Amino acid sequence: MKISDVLPQLRGWQGIHDGAPQLLVNDIRGALAQETAGLPRTSSAVVIVCGTAVGSAYLCEGGVVRGSRGWAGKVGSMPMLTPEGVKRLDDVAGGAAIVHALGKPPEQIHAALAQGDRRAKHVVNAAGEAFGLAIASLVSILNPDVVRIAGGTLGYSGYWDTALETARAHSLPELWDVCTVDRIQAGELVVARGAMRLAIAAADGQAWIQQYI
Numbered sequence: 755m756k757i758s759d760v761l762p763q764l765r766g767w768q769g770i771h772d773g774a775p776q777l778l779v780n781d782i783r784g785a786l787a788q789e790t791a792g793l794p795r796t797s798s799a800v801v802i803v804c805g806t807a808v809g810s811a812y813l814c815e816g817g818v819v820r821g822s823r824g825w826a827g828k829v830g831s832m833p834m835l836t837p838e839g840v841k842r843l844d845d846v847a848g849g850a851a852i853v854h855a856l857g858k859p860p861e862q863i864h865a866a867l868a869q870g871d872r873r874a875k876h877v878v879n880a881a882g883e884a885f886g887l888a889i890a891s892l893v894s895i896l897n898p899d900v901v902r903i904a905g906g907t908l909g910y911s912g913y914w915d916t917a918l919e920t921a922r923a924h925s926l927p928e929l930w931d932v933c934t935v936d937r938i939q940a941g942e943l944v945v946a947r948g949a950m951r952l953a954i955a956a957a958d959g960q961a962w963i964q965q966y967i
Contacts, residue, residue: 886920904941
Protein backbone atom coordinates (compact mmCIF):
# COMPACT_ATOMS: atom_id res chain seq x y z
CA MET A 755 0.00 0.00 0.00
CA LYS A 756 1.32 3.47 -0.85
CA ILE A 757 1.68 5.48 2.38
CA SER A 758 3.58 8.55 1.19
CA ASP A 759 2.86 11.00 -1.61
CA VAL A 760 6.27 12.60 -1.07
CA LEU A 761 8.23 9.36 -1.33
CA PRO A 762 6.23 7.33 -3.87
CA GLN A 763 8.67 4.41 -3.69
CA LEU A 764 7.88 3.89 -0.01
CA ARG A 765 5.28 1.11 0.00
CA GLY A 766 4.12 -0.93 2.93
CA TRP A 767 5.96 -1.26 6.22
CA GLN A 768 8.25 -4.11 7.18
CA GLY A 769 9.28 -2.76 10.56
CA ILE A 770 12.06 -4.06 12.78
CA HIS A 771 11.50 -7.42 14.44
CA ASP A 772 13.94 -7.39 17.35
CA GLY A 773 11.46 -7.03 20.19
CA ALA A 774 11.74 -3.24 20.29
CA PRO A 775 8.58 -1.11 20.27
CA GLN A 776 7.59 -0.13 16.73
CA LEU A 777 6.05 3.25 15.98
CA LEU A 778 5.04 4.88 12.72
CA VAL A 779 4.71 8.60 13.40
CA ASN A 780 3.80 11.42 11.04
CA ASP A 781 6.67 13.93 10.92
CA ILE A 782 4.58 16.91 11.97
CA ARG A 783 3.14 15.04 14.94
CA GLY A 784 6.70 14.16 15.94
CA ALA A 785 7.46 17.88 15.92
CA LEU A 786 4.30 18.51 17.97
CA ALA A 787 5.40 15.95 20.56
CA GLN A 788 8.75 17.67 20.93
CA GLU A 789 7.52 21.25 21.05
CA THR A 790 4.79 20.58 23.60
CA ALA A 791 7.05 18.64 25.96
CA GLY A 792 7.47 21.51 28.43
CA LEU A 793 3.94 22.91 28.27
CA PRO A 794 1.29 22.52 30.99
CA ARG A 795 -0.93 19.48 30.50
CA THR A 796 -3.98 21.53 29.52
CA SER A 797 -2.20 23.70 26.93
CA SER A 798 -3.36 24.33 23.38
CA ALA A 799 -0.64 24.56 20.74
CA VAL A 800 -0.03 24.80 17.00
CA VAL A 801 3.12 23.49 15.33
CA ILE A 802 3.73 24.40 11.69
CA VAL A 803 6.52 23.27 9.40
CA CYS A 804 7.02 25.24 6.19
CA GLY A 805 9.44 23.48 3.89
CA THR A 806 8.75 22.26 0.37
CA ALA A 807 5.10 22.33 1.44
CA VAL A 808 3.27 23.37 4.61
CA GLY A 809 2.08 21.03 7.36
CA SER A 810 0.69 21.54 10.85
CA ALA A 811 -0.45 19.71 13.96
CA TYR A 812 -2.49 20.82 16.95
CA LEU A 813 -2.88 20.19 20.62
CA CYS A 814 -6.17 21.30 22.20
CA GLU A 815 -6.31 21.37 26.00
CA GLY A 816 -3.71 18.63 26.14
CA GLY A 817 -5.19 16.37 23.45
CA VAL A 818 -3.93 15.89 19.90
CA VAL A 819 -6.46 17.08 17.33
CA ARG A 820 -6.73 14.18 14.87
CA GLY A 821 -9.98 14.77 13.01
CA SER A 822 -12.52 12.12 12.04
CA ARG A 823 -10.01 10.10 9.98
CA GLY A 824 -6.73 11.33 11.44
CA TRP A 825 -6.06 13.90 8.70
CA ALA A 826 -6.42 17.10 10.76
CA GLY A 827 -3.61 19.53 10.05
CA LYS A 828 -3.53 19.58 6.24
CA VAL A 829 -3.10 23.33 6.30
CA GLY A 830 -1.19 23.20 3.02
CA SER A 831 -4.55 22.55 1.33
CA MET A 832 -6.10 25.70 2.82
CA PRO A 833 -7.67 27.68 -0.05
CA MET A 834 -6.09 31.08 -0.67
CA LEU A 835 -7.52 33.80 -2.92
CA THR A 836 -4.91 35.05 -5.40
CA PRO A 837 -5.00 37.29 -8.52
CA GLU A 838 -4.89 34.03 -10.52
CA GLY A 839 -7.84 32.54 -8.66
CA VAL A 840 -8.11 30.24 -5.66
CA LYS A 841 -4.99 28.21 -4.94
CA ARG A 842 -3.79 26.01 -2.11
CA LEU A 843 -1.49 27.44 0.57
CA ASP A 844 1.22 25.00 -0.58
CA ASP A 845 1.06 26.55 -4.05
CA VAL A 846 1.61 30.11 -2.85
CA ALA A 847 3.63 29.87 0.38
CA GLY A 848 5.68 26.66 0.28
CA GLY A 849 9.31 26.41 -0.71
CA ALA A 850 8.45 24.54 -3.90
CA ALA A 851 6.13 27.38 -4.93
CA ILE A 852 8.92 29.94 -4.53
CA VAL A 853 11.37 27.81 -6.50
CA HIS A 854 8.78 27.32 -9.24
CA ALA A 855 7.88 31.01 -9.42
CA LEU A 856 11.49 32.13 -9.73
CA GLY A 857 12.76 29.20 -11.77
CA LYS A 858 15.89 28.94 -9.65
CA PRO A 859 17.19 26.49 -7.03
CA PRO A 860 17.18 27.66 -3.39
CA GLU A 861 20.86 28.60 -3.27
CA GLN A 862 20.41 30.94 -6.23
CA ILE A 863 17.33 32.47 -4.66
CA HIS A 864 19.26 33.19 -1.47
CA ALA A 865 21.97 34.84 -3.56
CA ALA A 866 19.43 36.91 -5.50
CA LEU A 867 17.84 38.13 -2.27
CA ALA A 868 21.25 39.05 -0.86
CA GLN A 869 21.90 41.10 -4.02
CA GLY A 870 18.59 42.94 -3.68
CA ASP A 871 16.87 41.31 -6.65
CA ARG A 872 13.42 42.96 -6.77
CA ARG A 873 11.58 40.07 -8.35
CA ALA A 874 12.99 37.55 -5.88
CA LYS A 875 12.06 39.85 -3.00
CA HIS A 876 8.52 40.31 -4.35
CA VAL A 877 7.94 36.57 -4.74
CA VAL A 878 9.34 35.71 -1.30
CA ASN A 879 7.43 38.49 0.44
CA ALA A 880 4.18 37.48 -1.28
CA ALA A 881 4.73 33.91 -0.12
CA GLY A 882 5.46 35.12 3.40
CA GLU A 883 2.29 37.19 3.39
CA ALA A 884 0.21 34.15 2.41
CA PHE A 885 1.87 32.11 5.14
CA GLY A 886 1.14 34.87 7.65
CA LEU A 887 -2.54 34.82 6.70
CA ALA A 888 -2.57 31.07 7.39
CA ILE A 889 -1.02 31.65 10.81
CA ALA A 890 -3.67 34.28 11.58
CA SER A 891 -6.40 31.87 10.51
CA LEU A 892 -5.12 29.16 12.84
CA VAL A 893 -4.82 31.63 15.73
CA SER A 894 -8.41 32.72 15.12
CA ILE A 895 -9.81 29.21 14.81
CA LEU A 896 -7.85 27.41 17.54
CA ASN A 897 -7.02 30.19 20.06
CA PRO A 898 -3.74 28.46 21.03
CA ASP A 899 -1.36 29.31 23.86
CA VAL A 900 1.62 28.89 21.54
CA VAL A 901 2.38 28.68 17.83
CA ARG A 902 5.78 27.22 17.02
CA ILE A 903 7.11 27.21 13.47
CA ALA A 904 10.03 25.60 11.65
CA GLY A 905 11.07 24.84 8.09
CA GLY A 906 13.69 25.76 5.55
CA THR A 907 11.45 28.24 3.73
CA LEU A 908 11.65 30.55 6.76
CA GLY A 909 15.31 31.04 5.89
CA TYR A 910 14.57 33.15 2.80
CA SER A 911 15.36 36.76 3.63
CA GLY A 912 12.14 38.66 4.33
CA TYR A 913 9.88 35.61 4.48
CA TRP A 914 9.63 35.23 8.25
CA ASP A 915 9.40 38.94 9.05
CA THR A 916 6.64 39.40 6.46
CA ALA A 917 4.75 36.34 7.73
CA LEU A 918 4.94 37.44 11.37
CA GLU A 919 3.84 41.00 10.65
CA THR A 920 0.97 39.79 8.44
CA ALA A 921 -0.19 37.31 11.06
CA ARG A 922 -0.15 39.99 13.75
CA ALA A 923 -2.02 42.47 11.57
CA HIS A 924 -4.80 40.03 10.67
CA SER A 925 -5.34 38.36 14.06
CA LEU A 926 -7.78 39.56 16.68
CA PRO A 927 -5.66 41.38 19.30
CA GLU A 928 -7.44 39.50 22.09
CA LEU A 929 -6.25 36.19 20.61
CA TRP A 930 -2.83 37.31 19.43
CA ASP A 931 -1.90 38.89 22.76
CA VAL A 932 -2.41 35.65 24.70
CA CYS A 933 -0.50 33.55 22.15
CA THR A 934 3.27 33.23 21.83
CA VAL A 935 4.40 32.86 18.20
CA ASP A 936 8.02 31.72 17.81
CA ARG A 937 10.38 30.00 15.42
CA ILE A 938 11.51 26.60 16.65
CA GLN A 939 15.14 26.52 17.70
CA ALA A 940 17.18 23.91 15.81
CA GLY A 941 14.12 23.32 13.65
CA GLU A 942 15.97 20.84 11.44
CA LEU A 943 16.14 18.48 14.44
CA VAL A 944 12.64 18.93 15.85
CA VAL A 945 11.07 15.93 14.09
CA ALA A 946 13.90 13.57 15.06
CA ARG A 947 13.83 14.77 18.65
CA GLY A 948 10.07 14.32 18.80
CA ALA A 949 10.36 10.79 17.42
CA MET A 950 13.00 10.01 20.05
CA ARG A 951 10.75 11.37 22.78
CA LEU A 952 7.88 9.18 21.60
CA ALA A 953 10.12 6.11 21.29
CA ILE A 954 11.45 6.53 24.82
CA ALA A 955 7.92 6.98 26.17
CA ALA A 956 6.78 3.88 24.25
CA ALA A 957 9.60 1.84 25.76
CA ASP A 958 8.45 3.01 29.20
CA GLY A 959 4.87 1.96 28.41
CA GLN A 960 3.48 5.49 28.68
CA ALA A 961 -0.07 5.62 27.34
CA TRP A 962 -0.08 9.29 26.32
CA ILE A 963 1.84 8.59 23.12
CA GLN A 964 -1.07 6.70 21.54
CA GLN A 965 -2.76 9.90 20.39
CA TYR A 966 0.34 10.83 18.38
CA ILE A 967 0.53 7.64 16.31
